[in-house]
Amino acid sequence: MGRDGVMFSLLVGLVWLTWLTVSQAEESLKLEEVVVTATKTPHLLKDVPVETVVITKDDIDQSTAQTVTDLLRYVPGIFVRSEDVPGISAWRTRIRGLDFNSGYGLVLVDGQRVKGGGMGEAGYGLNQVPLGMIERIEIVKGPGSALYGSDALAGVVNIITKSTPDRTIYGVRTAYGTHQTKLGSLYWGAKVNSLGMFLQVSREDSKMGKYGYRKNRDERYTRNRVDAKFSYSRGNIEFSLQLAGEEQKRKRKYLTKDTVRYSDNLKIRLSPALKATFEDGSNLQVRGYYYDWDFKTEEYGEPSGFTPRTGDMYYKDLELRYSKPLPMDNLMTLGAEYLREELDYNLAEKKINVMSFYLQNETKLSAWRPLSVVIGGRLDHHSTYGTEFCPKLNLMWELTNRTRVRASIGRGFKSPTVRQLYYKEPFQHRRFWIKSNPNLKPEKSWGYSVGVEWIMQRAVFSATLFRNDLKDKVVSVETGETIDELPVRSYKNIGKVYTQGIEVGLRAAIFDWLLANLSYTYLDTQDKETGKELPYCPRHNLAAQLSYRFKPLGFSLNFGGQYVSEMYKDARNTKKTEGYWLFDVKLIKKLSKFAYLSLEGNNIFGSDYGEPERDWWGPIWLLQLRMEF
Template sequence: MRLTFCFILFTFCYQTSIGQNEQKTVRDSLKVEKLEEVILTATRTERQLSSLPLPVTLISKKKILQSGTIRLDEILNEQTGIITVTDESGFEGVQIQGIASDYILILIDGVPLVGRSAGNFDLSRLTVGNIKQIEVVKGPSSSLYGSEALGGVINIITEKPKSEELHGNASYRFGSFTQQDINVDIKQRYKKLRYVFFANRFSSEGYDLNPDVDGQTVNPFENYTVNGRIYYDFNDKLSLFTSARFYDQVQDAGFTFNDVAFEGDSKEREWNAHARIDQKWNDRLDTSYELYYTNYTANERLADPISEDVLSDSDFDQKLFRPEIRGNYAFADAGTLTAGFGFQYDELDRTFFDETVSFNSQYAYAQYDFNPVERLNVIAGARFDNHSEYSNQFSPKLAMRYKLTNAISVKGSVGYGFKAPDFRQLYFDFTNSAVGYTVLGYNVALDKLRELREQGQILDVVVSEDDLNNPLEAESSVGYNVGLTFKEGKWNSELNFFRNDIKNLIDTRIIARKTNGQNVFSYVNFDEIYTTGFEINTGYKITNALNLSAGYQLLYAYDKKKQQEVEDGQVFARDPATNQTVAVTQSDYFGLVNRSRHNANF
């Protein structure tokens, strides 16, 4: 468990709004309260949170404001079973049910964000200043969202103006280490037009938690986020949504090597453009036509300020383009069919790649949401992905919820998830200039090995060519969730048991030894792991102004091969008490690293 204390030295907030009358205020507040219980991500349709057969966490704007958090990673870290962990890239990523952030899809208004230079997604890039709610779907969600949704989906929903009066907010927060967060937000509904403008500036002079180690824990940085959104209702049946978002950050960078202090900076920049037309044909049929483009760039340069010798100079430039068409059809007393198809083009140009590489894929999905009997809700869905770089994927999912009483419901789901090999795992070509080891992407490993051998750098190759000729497979998972929900009066509780069996995990292995004593690494499918446990959330409403809530997760996460080796007595360790080598027992094997066995909040 990690407790975070935020000391705010100065807070200023200014808000303008014009009310109509007391009766309207009451109606609006009830409407907002109802909307906070509606979730879109789990089924791609509006559903009441309490009626869903899937494990879902909804974080409302009210909760975000009450928490005092300012970045996405901070508010997620306060939720049961959602843990932020720093990886080797230095970025904090989110774990869900023990599954690493590489396998969690991050969305804004239903469209994906890119920019995972080392597999992790830096959640601190995202401010919560203009968020209506955050929706977290736990477990495999590839049946609707495809690759990277193997472990779950986090969807950030922005606000849509409702009032015809001009509303504005401005806030300034100042904290230790000269941390500053500034927000400006205006929104209005004017006849058929609605518009929103949001801007955020976040900066810090940095801080150092370990003075005995060279460099700062967090270097000084300054970033800006600007977002504009326009909604236009042509009539009752046709509407347009457009959004443009820009993010820019500059951060000081430094590294000491061989007693030389290299200095420089790192820069990040992100563009998102999103347009969607929603059409309601009749009371049963509605369709959406969506177009999305995003571009993320990152640059870092480190050099000796005296000699101007360059230690590192890296670039990362990723683009994603995706059109999609989807629709919903409500059968008369027979449920709702949701279906869609689309095309995705993904391109990356970065240092350590010989050339710009690209993927393209076509996909189609369908989902049927129905009630075969009055108290039973069933959701059955599947998706098919045809990808240019790996085998086709079929991702089914089934979820059910049965209402035992007016207060108690039982629910369960089983689903398939997958994650495609990423650009780095296929095309990386990196040699550490200081140490001398080399890391090669799977698709370029064979050709690069031949080049290194011709240059006299290879001592011997430890794998056969056949091992490098078979395509790298997509990682896959089957996830199970079974739980109970209780809601009556002032009490609400939810218990969920989960298990995720993951195979074909991609990891590095040694494929050759170099004449300098170092190794050549590449990627391979070999790991099989599982995560299992349970989580429980409960809340009690003491008064309209005071609520208590608590949550707990118990997690076990194991590598199946290592667990079997321990069981067979094939793993040994030195006993510090006797200095003797002894066999490791099951109780000694904790499991996968960077996983908390116990996680609780109150």
């Protein structure tokens, strides 16, 4: 047995040891987190009928993560392949074998869609919000198109930011680390009578690049951001307003030629909301959303094969939602949504309108043991593709007070991206050209899952079987054409693709001072047209976190490890990565009731992510001071 096999066996043994230990524990595990993403109505985590995972503020503070994608690394069913550095792209983050970068997973901020890339790629923005601004993250797995429409084909990630407080609070974070990384933030919040306020300013500055380390260039990345929230309540009326402004700048200097690339991005987000609650328990919500992203990337000096990009993306959304309790333990939710997306770009100009209506009913039956049923559907009319209907059915059966079985079936769809459809001319991307295909069809899918959750006295164990069947999946293909002696790629719909597998998760308080989080995913994928596996979809993904807290001295030590098996790098299955290990560590010292000092290391043993021929940042260290009052 090789080194990887031995370490894999040791980690599996740790999982088994944890299982034996927690099954004999005595204290009850708290599952009282309230979640809202799965059904757009509040549920306790243990009672939500749709499979949901929550990352809490305490999880974030204790973790070694510097980005949202790294927080997701330990969630069953999610595969993250990127270094954990400020400003890094999340372009190879996948949920159940389908990547966020191409729009198979929907990213929300406070329940509303976000975009971060006018090209329609990578802009689903997992890393748009600084960790210090996040209150919790809700991950809903399985088709979400019945509530959220396009892009929720494989799941939804809802990043929920800090709310206005009930008292005056303020705090500061500052950090310095490897590659001249400097992070800082200040926040203040208060409540005066019925008016709540919260304000945070933050800055990131680093020499680390968007797509990782490259020996042939120097980079500098900065991000300045302001977040503000206001809330006002009077009687049964609640009003809120959120504003966010962000400036990103990048400079890339090539060392092998006289070329400099500059990128400037300005993002503005405005979100008002109004909620009225009535005496019969029903409520009416109206939410608006405006997003403007101005972007410009240009090069000076010797040409490097890059197509300049300049433009504006506007994103406008209005949603009306009404929920009402009905007799016989039913809760009905119906809503309408209007979405307008405008792109004014040197490579494409387009306006897209989507009008949607959705209806959902939640009920609880008690024939033998309680059975929760969620049934619903959404009708979307797309200005390009016409009408799509996506139904869903979710069941949760409480076999015992500690055992729950969840099952789901749902239809999803995904519109092709702007890059895939609307670019007016080919553009150069490193060593090849890409041109759009205006004849693409939307992708359609059916998703299925069945899982069991066992709530022990100090732990929660879960196991889930899942499958996604996709039709008309959009893939990149060679055209046989060349421009300036470089190949030209385009896009086409292929026949059918499936992803299927098993997810296992265990979250446990082994002792009062030792917490564990373990996850394993087995993944099987295939393009039925070619018989090949999908690229960057490892068969095995095993991750573990241990958190040791020694309260008398105010210390906590957190350790994370991940094993990823080999996987193909291309659609033709001619190139493979090696299996690899990744280890992180974080030491936290409580200096006082209000102050914490931490030292965290990511990839501490310098993993090459299974590709030794590529350049990587290697170990990354960060020293951070956090004060909260």
